[in-house]
Amino acid sequence: MAVLVKNATLVTAEEERPADVRCRNGRIAEVGRDLEPATGEQLLDGTGQLLLPGGVDPHVHMALPVAGTVSADDFESGSAAALAGGTTSIIDFVHPERGQDLLEALRARREEARRAAADYGFHMAITTWGDSTAEQMRQCLAAGVPSFKIYLAYKDTVGLDDRDVVEVFAAAAAIEALVLVHAEHGDMVEHLRDRLAAAGHTEPRFHAESRPSWLEGEATHRAATLAGTTGAALYVVHVTCRESLVAIEQARVAGWEVRGETCPQYLLLDDRVYETDDFEGAAYVIAPPIRPVGHQDALWQAIVAGTLEVVATDHCPFTMAQKELGRDDFRKIPGGAAGVEHRLALLHSQGVVTGRIDRRRFVDLVSTRPAQIFGLYPRKGAVQVGSDADLVLWDPAATATISAATHHHRTDRSLYEGFEVTGAATTVLAGGRVAFADGELRAEPGAGTFLERHPRRTS
Numbered sequence: 001m002a003v004l005v006k007n008a009t010l011v012t013a014e015e016e017r018p019a020d021v022r023c024r025n026g027r028i029a030e031v032g033r034d035l036e037p038a039t040g041e042q043l044l045d046g047t048g049q050l051l052l053p054g055g056v057d058p059h060v061h062m063a064l065p066v067a068g069t070v071s072a073d074d075f076e077s078g079s080a081a082a083l084a085g086g087t088t089s090i091i092d093f094v095h096p097e098r099g100q101d102l103l104e105a106l107r108a109r110r111e112e113a114r115r116a117a118a119d120y121g122f123h124m125a126i127t128t129w130g131d132s133t134a135e136q137m138r139q140c141l142a143a144g145v146p147s148f149k150i151y152l153a154y155k156d157t158v159g160l161d162d163r164d165v166v167e168v169f170a171a172a173a174a175i176e177a178l179v180l181v182h183a184e185h186g187d188m189v190e191h192l193r194d195r196l197a198a199a200g201h202t203e204p205r206f207h208a209e210s211r212p213s214w215l216e217g218e219a220t221h222r223a224a225t226l227a228g229t230t231g232a233a234l235y236v237v238h239v240t241c242r243e244s245l246v247a248i249e250q251a252r253v254a255g256w257e258v259r260g261e262t263c264p265q266y267l268l269l270d271d272r273v274y275e276t277d278d279f280e281g282a283a284y285v286i287a288p289p290i291r292p293v294g295h296q297d298a299l300w301q302a303i304v305a306g307t308l309e310v311v312a313t314d315h316c317p318f319t320m321a322q323k324e325l326g327r328d329d330f331r332k333i334p335g336g337a338a339g340v341e342h343r344l345a346l347l348h349s350q351g352v353v354t355g356r357i358d359r360r361r362f363v364d365l366v367s368t369r370p371a372q373i374f375g376l377y378p379r380k381g382a383v384q385v386g387s388d389a390d391l392v393l394w395d396p397a398a399t400a401t402i403s404a405a406t407h408h409h410r411t412d413r414s415l416y417e418g419f420e421v422t423g424a425a426t427t428v429l430a431g432g433r434v435a436f437a438d439g440e441l442r443a444e445p446g447a448g449t450f451l452e453r454h455p456r457r458t459s
């Protein structure tokens with residue numbers, strides 16, 4: 001199957017220029033000016049539109065078991081929502097049971113992802129440390145999973161003590177694998193949660209109070225320091241606050257390979273979302289929580305300065321019926337929210353249209369940089385001959401209002417309900433096939449393939 005995209009302005013992380021792009025057999029076959037359509041080729045007219053490499057969201061959780069329930073989007077629905085918003089690749093996680101063989105957990109997770117409509121890869125969570133873990137990490141690398149996630153919170157389920165954190169960093173450094181960290185001081189968070197609940201403070205707003213920014217900053221500083229000391233490369237997921245930015249900047253000054261990611265919810269919302277007397281605040285129960293006013297500007301400045309290199313989503317939706325599990329106790333609210341569909345539109349609106357970043361940086365943050373950091377470039381994140389034909393025709397002037405009534409996420413709440421956005425994907429090609437066009441989803445369940453990734457040092 002062949003497609004020719006004509007008359008659009010190509011925007012990559014490096015340049016912006018008029019270019020036509022020919023796709024054949026799922027790959028980009030030609031990039032140039034005034035390309036002539038060949039017989040049987042589908043023609044897509046991009047007049048007045050931008051042509052971007054498909055978005056890469058390296059932080060999503062489809063069908064994740066949390067607090068006695070499972071996140072509401074499975075791989076099929078979640079990847080379809082991603083495609084509708086211009087994201088053509090996702091990286092999800094494998095969460096092995098403690099003691100479970102990592103490769104066995106990977107096989108089971110790959111099975112769960114079989115009906116994904118977009119390409120998908122995985123990070124491997126290390127939830128415990130044992131004699132064979134280092135060897136199993138090596139095997140993960142060979143199986144196309146060169147990045148490992150550790151949690152400094154949630155020690156009762158998936159989190160690690162510092163002693164094991166050091167083991168993971170040392171093992172990752174030995175095989176040049178990247179470590180992702182969820183940075184919050186878990187023991188202190190548990191202490192605050194229990195103290196608040198014991199005092200009768202059980203409403204959703206106390207979720208935020210139990211996880212203050214300085215406990216994230218402390219854990220970011222600790223992770224960066226330990227990773228730097230062992231020589232491991234570190235990627236701090238969902239950075240939300242000034243304290244963490246300072247820690248990342250200090251680590252970089254020390255010459256350590258430490259990178260930061262943030263998400264639209266931390267850039268665009270502040271903790272007033274929790275100020276409701278009813279249970280609506282539960283929709284915003286995510287970890288780390290939405291921060292007080294002030295942190296958002298710091299995050300934007302860090303994007304401009306390059307301290308934060310990726311905007312991902314931490315997509316992990318729950319319905320309000322699921323959030324009800326914590327009606328009487330915020331500690332039991334499943335934490336997570338939807339986001340994978342609106343990442344590009346939100347960042348385009350609040351980043352590009354406002355003048356904070358240019359279009360090339362926009363593409364870099366949502367596609368090219370994550371592809372590079374996670375070993376997918378230039379197969380993904382690039383518009384080059386030989387790259388996968390994952391392309392987004394983007395109308396920079398299109399306007400829309402985000403609502404749970406119209407989104408493709410399988411949940412009845414949106415963090416961005418009523419937000420007006422400027423910029424929208426009009427046509428999305430995934431592997432050379434039209435997966436979304438003119439507001440209509442044409443994603444094919446099972447069309448996505450498992451992405452074998454390779455370790456890549458990018459500094």
Ligand SMILES: [Zn+2]
Pocket residue numbers: 059061314
């Ligand atoms: Zn996450």
